[in-house]
Amino acid sequence: MVVAKKWIYAKAFSGLPTADNFRLEEETLDGELKENEFLTEAVYLSVDPYMRPFMTQHPEGSVMIGGQVAKVLDSKNPKFPKGSYVVGAFGWRTHAICNPDEVAPEWKPYPLPDFDGEPLSLGIGVLGMPGQTAYFGFLEICKPKEGETVVVSGAAGAVGSLVGQIAKIKGCKVIGIAGTEAKCEWIRSLGFDHAINYKTADVEAELKKAAPDGVDCYFDNVGGSTAEIVRKQMNLFGRISVCGTISDYNSEPTQVSDPQRDFVWKQLRQEGFMVFRWNDRMSEAFGQNLQWIKEGTLKYRETITEGFENMPQAFIGMLTGENIGKAVVKV
Numbered sequence: 071m072v073v074a075k076k077w078i079y080a081k082a083f084s085g086l087p088t089a090d091n092f093r094l095e096e097e098t099l100d101g102e103l104k105e106n107e108f109l110t111e112a113v114y115l116s117v118d119p120y121m122r123p124f125m126t127q128h129p130e131g132s133v134m135i136g137g138q139v140a141k142v143l144d145s146k147n148p149k150f151p152k153g154s155y156v157v158g159a160f161g162w163r164t165h166a167i168c169n170p171d172e173v174a175p176e177w178k179p180y181p182l183p184d185f186d187g188e189p190l191s192l193g194i195g196v197l198g199m200p201g202q203t204a205y206f207g208f209l210e211i212c213k214p215k216e217g218e219t220v221v222v223s224g225a226a227g228a229v230g231s232l233v234g235q236i237a238k239i240k241g242c243k244v245i246g247i248a249g250t251e252a253k254c255e256w257i258r259s260l261g262f263d264h265a266i267n268y269k270t271a272d273v274e275a276e277l278k279k280a281a282p283d284g285v286d287c288y289f290d291n292v293g294g295s296t297a298e299i300v301r302k303q304m305n306l307f308g309r310i311s312v313c314g315t316i317s318d319y320n321s322e323p324t325q326v327s328d329p330q331r332d333f334v335w336k337q338l339r340q341e342g343f344m345v346f347r348w349n350d351r352m353s354e355a356f357g358q359n360l361q362w363i364k365e366g367t368l369k370y371r372e373t374i375t376e377g378f379e380n381m382p383q384a385f386i387g388m389l390t391g392e393n394i395g396k397a398v399v400k401v
Protein backbone atom coordinates (compact mmCIF):
# COMPACT_ATOMS: atom_id res chain seq x y z
CA MET A 71 0.00 0.00 0.00
CA VAL A 72 1.25 3.53 -0.80
CA VAL A 73 -0.25 6.91 -0.04
CA ALA A 74 0.00 8.93 -3.26
CA LYS A 75 -0.18 12.69 -3.51
CA LYS A 76 -1.82 14.23 -6.55
CA TRP A 77 -2.53 17.74 -7.79
CA ILE A 78 -6.11 18.33 -8.86
CA TYR A 79 -7.32 20.83 -11.47
CA ALA A 80 -9.59 22.42 -8.89
CA LYS A 81 -10.84 25.45 -10.79
CA ALA A 82 -10.84 26.02 -14.57
CA PHE A 83 -8.03 28.24 -15.84
CA SER A 84 -8.86 31.78 -16.83
CA GLY A 85 -5.86 33.94 -17.68
CA LEU A 86 -2.58 33.16 -15.98
CA PRO A 87 -3.03 30.21 -13.55
CA THR A 88 -2.83 30.98 -9.83
CA ALA A 89 -2.57 28.79 -6.74
CA ASP A 90 -6.40 28.76 -6.56
CA ASN A 91 -6.57 26.60 -9.70
CA PHE A 92 -4.95 23.65 -7.91
CA ARG A 93 -5.69 21.43 -4.92
CA LEU A 94 -3.37 18.84 -3.35
CA GLU A 95 -5.02 15.55 -2.42
CA GLU A 96 -3.97 12.17 -1.11
CA GLU A 97 -5.06 8.80 -2.41
CA THR A 98 -4.33 5.31 -1.10
CA LEU A 99 -3.16 2.84 -3.72
CA ASP A 100 -3.63 -0.66 -2.38
CA GLY A 101 -4.63 -4.13 -3.43
CA GLU A 102 -2.80 -6.56 -5.70
CA LEU A 103 -1.50 -5.35 -9.03
CA LYS A 104 -3.36 -6.91 -11.93
CA GLU A 105 -1.67 -8.65 -14.86
CA ASN A 106 0.23 -6.08 -17.01
CA GLU A 107 0.11 -3.35 -14.34
CA PHE A 108 3.03 -1.69 -12.60
CA LEU A 109 3.30 0.74 -9.69
CA THR A 110 5.55 3.81 -10.00
CA GLU A 111 7.06 6.51 -7.80
CA ALA A 112 7.81 9.84 -9.47
CA VAL A 113 11.40 11.09 -9.42
CA TYR A 114 11.20 14.06 -11.81
CA LEU A 115 8.01 15.69 -13.05
CA SER A 116 7.67 17.94 -16.05
CA VAL A 117 5.84 21.25 -16.20
CA ASP A 118 5.13 22.17 -19.83
CA PRO A 119 3.28 24.95 -21.64
CA TYR A 120 0.80 22.50 -23.27
CA MET A 121 -0.73 21.79 -19.86
CA ARG A 122 -2.29 25.24 -19.88
CA PRO A 123 -4.36 24.84 -23.12
CA PHE A 124 -4.83 21.05 -22.84
CA MET A 125 -6.28 21.20 -19.29
CA THR A 126 -9.13 23.40 -20.45
CA GLN A 127 -10.43 20.25 -22.23
CA HIS A 128 -10.61 18.43 -18.89
CA PRO A 129 -13.33 18.87 -16.24
CA GLU A 130 -12.58 20.48 -12.90
CA GLY A 131 -11.64 17.76 -10.43
CA SER A 132 -9.33 15.94 -12.90
CA VAL A 133 -5.75 15.15 -11.99
CA MET A 134 -3.35 17.56 -13.72
CA ILE A 135 -1.84 15.95 -16.82
CA GLY A 136 1.87 15.61 -17.43
CA GLY A 137 4.91 13.47 -17.97
CA GLN A 138 7.42 12.19 -15.44
CA VAL A 139 10.44 10.01 -14.94
CA ALA A 140 9.48 7.42 -12.35
CA LYS A 141 10.89 4.36 -10.61
CA VAL A 142 8.98 1.10 -10.85
CA LEU A 143 8.24 -0.02 -7.26
CA ASP A 144 6.34 -3.17 -8.14
CA SER A 145 5.34 -4.82 -11.38
CA LYS A 146 3.31 -7.47 -13.11
CA ASN A 147 4.57 -6.32 -16.49
CA PRO A 148 7.88 -7.80 -17.72
CA LYS A 149 8.55 -4.76 -19.94
CA PHE A 150 8.63 -2.55 -16.81
CA PRO A 151 10.41 -4.62 -14.14
CA LYS A 152 10.66 -3.64 -10.48
CA GLY A 153 13.60 -1.26 -9.91
CA SER A 154 13.68 0.03 -13.50
CA TYR A 155 12.86 3.58 -14.62
CA VAL A 156 10.05 4.61 -16.89
CA VAL A 157 8.90 7.74 -18.73
CA GLY A 158 5.14 8.04 -18.51
CA ALA A 159 2.26 10.48 -18.68
CA PHE A 160 1.10 9.65 -15.16
CA GLY A 161 0.01 13.22 -14.38
CA TRP A 162 0.90 15.33 -11.38
CA ARG A 163 1.10 12.32 -9.02
CA THR A 164 3.78 10.98 -6.73
CA HIS A 165 2.63 7.41 -7.37
CA ALA A 166 0.63 5.76 -10.11
CA ILE A 167 -0.59 2.35 -11.20
CA CYS A 168 -0.37 1.94 -14.96
CA ASN A 169 -1.55 -0.65 -17.45
CA PRO A 170 0.08 0.49 -20.74
CA ASP A 171 -2.67 -1.22 -22.79
CA GLU A 172 -5.16 1.27 -21.35
CA VAL A 173 -3.12 4.35 -22.32
CA ALA A 174 -3.78 6.31 -25.54
CA PRO A 175 -1.12 5.66 -28.24
CA GLU A 176 0.49 9.12 -28.08
CA TRP A 177 1.01 8.95 -24.30
CA LYS A 178 2.23 5.34 -23.95
CA PRO A 179 4.85 4.86 -21.21
CA TYR A 180 8.27 3.54 -22.22
CA PRO A 181 11.28 2.21 -20.34
CA LEU A 182 13.88 4.93 -19.76
CA PRO A 183 16.67 4.24 -22.28
CA ASP A 184 20.33 4.01 -21.24
CA PHE A 185 21.49 7.63 -20.82
CA ASP A 186 25.18 6.69 -20.63
CA GLY A 187 25.60 8.50 -17.31
CA GLU A 188 23.54 11.59 -18.13
CA PRO A 189 20.97 12.65 -15.48
CA LEU A 190 17.63 10.82 -15.41
CA SER A 191 15.79 14.16 -15.53
CA LEU A 192 16.78 14.44 -19.20
CA GLY A 193 14.04 11.89 -19.87
CA ILE A 194 11.57 14.76 -19.71
CA GLY A 195 13.98 17.18 -21.42
CA VAL A 196 16.54 16.92 -24.18
CA LEU A 197 16.38 13.09 -24.17
CA GLY A 198 12.59 13.08 -24.06
CA MET A 199 9.61 14.91 -25.51
CA PRO A 200 11.14 18.44 -25.78
CA GLY A 201 14.25 16.97 -27.43
CA GLN A 202 12.10 15.10 -29.95
CA THR A 203 10.10 18.25 -30.59
CA ALA A 204 13.21 20.26 -31.39
CA TYR A 205 14.81 17.53 -33.49
CA PHE A 206 11.84 16.54 -35.66
CA GLY A 207 9.91 19.80 -35.58
CA PHE A 208 12.91 21.70 -36.87
CA LEU A 209 14.64 19.22 -39.18
CA GLU A 210 11.53 17.66 -40.75
CA ILE A 211 9.56 20.86 -41.27
CA CYS A 212 12.16 23.60 -41.78
CA LYS A 213 14.54 21.32 -43.72
CA PRO A 214 17.44 23.73 -43.08
CA LYS A 215 20.31 24.05 -45.51
CA GLU A 216 23.86 25.07 -44.65
CA GLY A 217 24.31 28.84 -44.76
CA GLU A 218 20.62 29.63 -44.28
CA THR A 219 19.33 32.05 -41.66
CA VAL A 220 17.15 30.56 -38.92
CA VAL A 221 15.08 32.43 -36.35
CA VAL A 222 13.75 30.70 -33.22
CA SER A 223 11.45 32.26 -30.62
CA GLY A 224 11.16 30.97 -27.07
CA ALA A 225 14.87 30.57 -27.71
CA ALA A 226 16.10 30.03 -24.15
CA GLY A 227 13.46 27.43 -23.29
CA ALA A 228 13.47 23.64 -23.33
CA VAL A 229 12.68 23.32 -27.04
CA GLY A 230 13.99 26.62 -28.44
CA SER A 231 17.48 26.33 -26.94
CA LEU A 232 17.87 22.94 -28.64
CA VAL A 233 16.49 24.10 -31.98
CA GLY A 234 19.03 26.94 -32.14
CA GLN A 235 21.90 24.61 -31.38
CA ILE A 236 20.74 22.00 -33.89
CA ALA A 237 20.56 24.79 -36.49
CA LYS A 238 24.17 25.72 -35.66
CA ILE A 239 25.20 22.05 -36.00
CA LYS A 240 23.59 22.12 -39.47
CA GLY A 241 25.70 25.15 -40.44
CA CYS A 242 23.02 27.85 -40.24
CA LYS A 243 23.14 31.40 -38.95
CA VAL A 244 20.88 31.54 -35.89
CA ILE A 245 18.93 34.37 -34.30
CA GLY A 246 17.16 33.68 -31.02
CA ILE A 247 14.32 35.70 -29.50
CA ALA A 248 13.89 35.49 -25.71
CA GLY A 249 12.49 37.47 -22.79
CA THR A 250 15.42 38.51 -20.56
CA GLU A 251 19.02 39.69 -20.86
CA ALA A 252 20.22 36.63 -18.90
CA LYS A 253 18.47 34.36 -21.43
CA CYS A 254 19.98 36.27 -24.36
CA GLU A 255 23.43 36.03 -22.81
CA TRP A 256 23.02 32.28 -22.30
CA ILE A 257 21.94 31.54 -25.87
CA ARG A 258 24.84 33.64 -27.22
CA SER A 259 27.12 31.46 -25.08
CA LEU A 260 25.56 28.43 -26.80
CA GLY A 261 26.68 29.77 -30.17
CA PHE A 262 23.60 31.65 -31.36
CA ASP A 263 24.82 34.44 -33.68
CA HIS A 264 22.32 36.99 -32.34
CA ALA A 265 19.86 37.22 -29.47
CA ILE A 266 16.97 39.67 -29.28
CA ASN A 267 15.16 40.50 -26.03
CA TYR A 268 11.57 40.89 -27.22
CA LYS A 269 10.57 42.61 -24.00
CA THR A 270 13.01 45.52 -24.36
CA ALA A 271 14.07 45.68 -28.04
CA ASP A 272 12.35 46.81 -31.22
CA VAL A 273 12.20 43.25 -32.58
CA GLU A 274 11.46 44.29 -36.15
CA ALA A 275 14.42 46.68 -36.33
CA GLU A 276 16.80 44.31 -34.52
CA LEU A 277 15.83 41.43 -36.76
CA LYS A 278 16.48 43.52 -39.88
CA LYS A 279 19.95 44.29 -38.53
CA ALA A 280 20.69 40.69 -37.53
CA ALA A 281 19.32 39.20 -40.77
CA PRO A 282 19.94 41.80 -43.49
CA ASP A 283 19.43 39.14 -46.18
CA GLY A 284 16.15 37.91 -44.69
CA VAL A 285 15.07 34.76 -42.88
CA ASP A 286 14.88 31.29 -44.44
CA CYS A 287 13.50 29.25 -41.54
CA TYR A 288 11.40 30.27 -38.57
CA PHE A 289 10.77 27.90 -35.65
CA ASP A 290 7.79 29.46 -33.92
CA ASN A 291 7.23 28.72 -30.25
CA VAL A 292 5.18 31.80 -29.44
CA GLY A 293 2.88 32.93 -32.29
CA GLY A 294 1.29 36.40 -32.06
CA SER A 295 3.06 39.60 -33.01
CA THR A 296 6.53 38.02 -32.98
CA ALA A 297 5.41 35.51 -35.61
CA GLU A 298 4.02 38.35 -37.70
CA ILE A 299 7.26 40.33 -37.52
CA VAL A 300 9.35 37.32 -38.54
CA ARG A 301 6.94 36.32 -41.33
CA LYS A 302 7.32 39.75 -42.90
CA GLN A 303 11.08 39.23 -43.11
CA MET A 304 10.95 35.72 -44.59
CA ASN A 305 12.75 35.04 -47.86
CA LEU A 306 11.30 33.46 -50.99
CA PHE A 307 10.54 29.77 -50.29
CA GLY A 308 10.93 30.28 -46.54
CA ARG A 309 9.73 27.56 -44.16
CA ILE A 310 7.90 28.13 -40.88
CA SER A 311 7.54 25.34 -38.31
CA VAL A 312 4.69 26.18 -35.94
CA CYS A 313 5.52 24.44 -32.69
CA GLY A 314 3.46 26.46 -30.22
CA THR A 315 1.71 29.74 -29.54
CA ILE A 316 2.54 30.37 -25.90
CA SER A 317 1.84 34.10 -26.29
CA ASP A 318 -1.89 33.27 -26.34
CA TYR A 319 -2.09 30.39 -23.83
CA ASN A 320 -3.18 32.73 -21.03
CA SER A 321 -5.06 35.26 -23.13
CA GLU A 322 -6.96 35.79 -26.37
CA PRO A 323 -4.77 35.54 -29.52
CA THR A 324 -3.24 38.84 -30.67
CA GLN A 325 -4.84 40.19 -33.83
CA VAL A 326 -2.26 40.11 -36.63
CA SER A 327 -2.49 41.17 -40.26
CA ASP A 328 -3.80 38.75 -42.89
CA PRO A 329 -0.80 36.53 -43.77
CA GLN A 330 -2.13 35.16 -47.08
CA ARG A 331 -0.42 37.68 -49.32
CA ASP A 332 3.02 36.92 -47.82
CA PHE A 333 2.43 33.21 -48.33
CA VAL A 334 1.59 33.70 -51.98
CA TRP A 335 4.15 36.29 -53.02
CA LYS A 336 7.04 34.73 -51.12
CA GLN A 337 5.84 31.16 -51.73
CA LEU A 338 6.24 30.37 -48.05
CA ARG A 339 5.41 27.05 -46.45
CA GLN A 340 4.06 26.91 -42.90
CA GLU A 341 3.25 23.71 -41.06
CA GLY A 342 2.06 23.02 -37.54
CA PHE A 343 2.83 19.76 -35.80
CA MET A 344 2.37 17.64 -32.71
CA VAL A 345 5.52 15.83 -31.70
CA PHE A 346 3.60 12.52 -31.40
CA ARG A 347 3.66 12.39 -35.20
CA TRP A 348 7.19 10.98 -34.93
CA ASN A 349 6.65 8.61 -31.97
CA ASP A 350 7.72 5.67 -34.12
CA ARG A 351 11.09 7.41 -34.67
CA MET A 352 11.71 8.37 -31.03
CA SER A 353 14.96 6.39 -30.81
CA GLU A 354 16.43 8.37 -33.74
CA ALA A 355 16.05 11.73 -31.94
CA PHE A 356 17.16 10.19 -28.66
CA GLY A 357 20.28 8.65 -30.20
CA GLN A 358 21.29 11.74 -32.13
CA ASN A 359 20.67 14.18 -29.26
CA LEU A 360 22.64 11.95 -26.87
CA GLN A 361 25.49 11.74 -29.36
CA TRP A 362 25.56 15.54 -29.77
CA ILE A 363 25.55 15.93 -25.96
CA LYS A 364 28.50 13.56 -25.67
CA GLU A 365 30.36 15.43 -28.44
CA GLY A 366 29.71 18.72 -26.62
CA THR A 367 27.79 20.30 -29.51
CA LEU A 368 24.38 20.16 -27.79
CA LYS A 369 24.17 21.70 -24.33
CA TYR A 370 21.21 21.54 -22.01
CA ARG A 371 20.16 23.48 -18.96
CA GLU A 372 17.45 22.79 -16.41
CA THR A 373 15.61 24.96 -13.92
CA ILE A 374 14.86 22.52 -11.13
CA THR A 375 12.21 23.21 -8.48
CA GLU A 376 12.51 21.02 -5.41
CA GLY A 377 9.41 19.41 -3.93
CA PHE A 378 6.21 17.93 -5.30
CA GLU A 379 4.22 20.47 -3.28
CA ASN A 380 5.75 23.19 -5.48
CA MET A 381 4.34 21.86 -8.80
CA PRO A 382 1.91 24.80 -9.26
CA GLN A 383 4.63 27.37 -8.56
CA ALA A 384 6.99 25.69 -11.01
CA PHE A 385 4.25 25.60 -13.65
CA ILE A 386 3.26 29.24 -13.18
CA GLY A 387 6.94 30.21 -13.08
CA MET A 388 7.53 28.48 -16.42
CA LEU A 389 4.53 30.25 -18.00
CA THR A 390 5.88 33.59 -16.79
CA GLY A 391 9.40 32.98 -18.07
CA GLU A 392 11.24 32.14 -14.84
CA ASN A 393 12.86 29.05 -16.36
CA ILE A 394 16.03 28.91 -18.41
CA GLY A 395 16.15 25.65 -20.32
CA LYS A 396 13.80 22.88 -19.18
CA ALA A 397 11.52 23.44 -16.18
CA VAL A 398 11.64 20.33 -13.99
CA VAL A 399 10.27 19.42 -10.56
CA LYS A 400 12.33 17.06 -8.41
CA VAL A 401 10.30 15.11 -5.86
Ligand SMILES: NC(=O)C1=CN([C@@H]2O[C@H](COP(=O)(O)OP(=O)(O)OC[C@H]3O[C@@H](n4cnc5c(N)ncnc54)[C@H](OP(=O)(O)O)[C@@H]3O)[C@@H](O)[C@H]2O)C=CC1
Pocket residue numbers: 118119120199200203224225226227228229230247248249250253291292312313314315316317318343344345346388389390391392393394395396397
Ligand atom coordinates in the same frame (compact mmCIF):
# COMPACT_ATOMS: atom_id res chain seq x y z
N1 LIG B 1 3.90 21.01 -31.06
C1 LIG B 1 4.42 20.20 -30.15
O1 LIG B 1 4.36 18.97 -30.28
C2 LIG B 1 5.09 20.79 -28.97
C3 LIG B 1 5.01 22.13 -28.77
N2 LIG B 1 5.63 22.73 -27.71
C4 LIG B 1 5.52 24.18 -27.64
O2 LIG B 1 6.82 24.73 -27.67
C5 LIG B 1 6.83 25.96 -27.00
C6 LIG B 1 7.97 25.96 -25.99
O3 LIG B 1 7.78 24.92 -25.06
P1 LIG B 1 8.91 24.60 -23.98
O4 LIG B 1 10.23 24.71 -24.62
O5 LIG B 1 8.53 23.36 -23.29
O6 LIG B 1 8.73 25.80 -22.94
P2 LIG B 1 9.85 26.81 -22.46
O7 LIG B 1 10.91 26.06 -21.75
O8 LIG B 1 10.24 27.65 -23.63
O9 LIG B 1 9.08 27.67 -21.38
C7 LIG B 1 8.09 28.57 -21.75
C8 LIG B 1 8.70 29.94 -22.10
O10 LIG B 1 7.78 30.66 -22.89
C9 LIG B 1 8.10 32.01 -22.83
N3 LIG B 1 6.89 32.82 -22.83
C10 LIG B 1 5.92 32.87 -21.89
N4 LIG B 1 4.97 33.77 -22.23
C11 LIG B 1 5.35 34.27 -23.43
C12 LIG B 1 4.79 35.26 -24.30
N5 LIG B 1 3.64 35.88 -24.02
N6 LIG B 1 5.45 35.56 -25.43
C13 LIG B 1 6.61 34.93 -25.73
N7 LIG B 1 7.20 33.99 -24.94
C14 LIG B 1 6.57 33.68 -23.80
C15 LIG B 1 8.91 32.24 -21.55
O11 LIG B 1 10.23 32.62 -21.95
P3 LIG B 1 10.60 34.18 -22.21
O12 LIG B 1 11.27 34.63 -20.96
O13 LIG B 1 11.49 34.09 -23.38
O14 LIG B 1 9.32 34.91 -22.45
C16 LIG B 1 8.94 30.86 -20.90
O15 LIG B 1 10.15 30.59 -20.25
C17 LIG B 1 5.46 26.13 -26.38
O16 LIG B 1 4.68 26.94 -27.23
C18 LIG B 1 4.90 24.72 -26.38
O17 LIG B 1 3.50 24.67 -26.39
C19 LIG B 1 6.36 22.03 -26.81
C20 LIG B 1 6.47 20.67 -26.94
C21 LIG B 1 5.81 19.93 -28.00
Ligand SMILES: C/C=C/C(C)=O
Pocket residue numbers: 119120313314344345
Ligand atom coordinates in the same frame (compact mmCIF):
# COMPACT_ATOMS: atom_id res chain seq x y z
C1 LIG C 1 2.74 17.96 -26.81
C2 LIG C 1 2.76 19.42 -26.73
C3 LIG C 1 2.09 20.21 -27.55
C4 LIG C 1 2.15 21.64 -27.44
C5 LIG C 1 1.43 22.44 -28.42
O1 LIG C 1 2.80 22.18 -26.58
